[in-house]
Amino acid sequence: MSALRILHLSDTHFSGDGGRHYGVVDTAEHLRRALSHVAHLTFDLVVVSGDVSQDGSEASYRQVKDAVTPWAFARGARAVFAMGNHDQRDAFRAVLGEGQPDAVELSLPGIDLDRPVASLVERDGWRVVVLDSSVPGAGYGSLEPEQLSFLREAISEPAAHGTVVVVHHPPLRAQTALLQALALDEHDAHELLDIVRGTDVRVILGGHYHLPITEIVGGVPVTVAPGVTNLSRAFADPAEESAIDGFGGSVVTIDGDRVRVVPFVERLTPDDVVFHYDADVVAQIIQDSGPPAE
DSSP, X not given: OOOXXXXXXXXXXXXTTOOOBTXXXXXXXXXXXXXXXXXXXXXXEEEEOSOOBSSOOHHHHHHHHHHHHHHHHHTTOEEEEOOOTTOOHHHHHHHHTTSOTTSOOEEOSOSXXXXXXXXXXXXXXXXXXXXXXXXXXXXXXXXXXXXXXXXXHHTSSOOSSXXXXXXXXXXXXXXXXXXXXXXXXXXXXXXXXXXXXXXXXXXXXXXXXXXXXXXXXXXXXXEEOOOSSOEEOTTSOTTSEEEESEEEEEEEEEETTXXXXXXXXXXXXSSOEEEEEOHXXXXXXXXXXXXXXX
């Protein structure tokens, strides 16, 4: 079996006007540093698993594409992007297509441009399926029945070497109250994991939590990349939410029956906090951006 090496990045949060994230973070510099950290390696895929943009502008997607795609090509890789809760489908599509812009994609059927951005590509014996867990206007994640059917059909027959699934909201529990409230819908997470169990899916790549997490679920590794734009303070008070000024990513290698995930994180300053929300602010964000009350 041919080995596959992936640079897994997530949550670049670019703004079209080049503005600093939370008025603090130079997102372009964070991405440059993340890429430079592993610039001596070759890759097969460079994956940005959602929240590519902060403002949903075409300019922001062009900036990320112009930074990532040539860098990936120079190292033998192709670039893959997924929608996150901050992304906008129309602008994302205009620049990044269905998420695998430098390959011929088979996308989710339909002509409505508001439909989820989902695609599959098979190349060199590997299959990459991109799903769209974003819910327009909200922060939590969901996967429509059409996407789950798309995934089920896509992996109904094994690829020569296996399948990689990319989805922004991972089917894992979060570390904090806010991110758990803005996690992937629990029913959809169970459905996703049920679909991939016993198939040729070798790994699920996600983001959203700004924190490196890897968990084996039903025999399938689910790995979350640390954020490029900031790093979550995962073991602070879980009722609050805060992040520090730093960047990270993961190198994922699939070789035979082994899946190896090596995350890297770097602080840019020892003590700088990008943001801190107390419990009252967290509760308000959950009310505004979380799933509707039952």
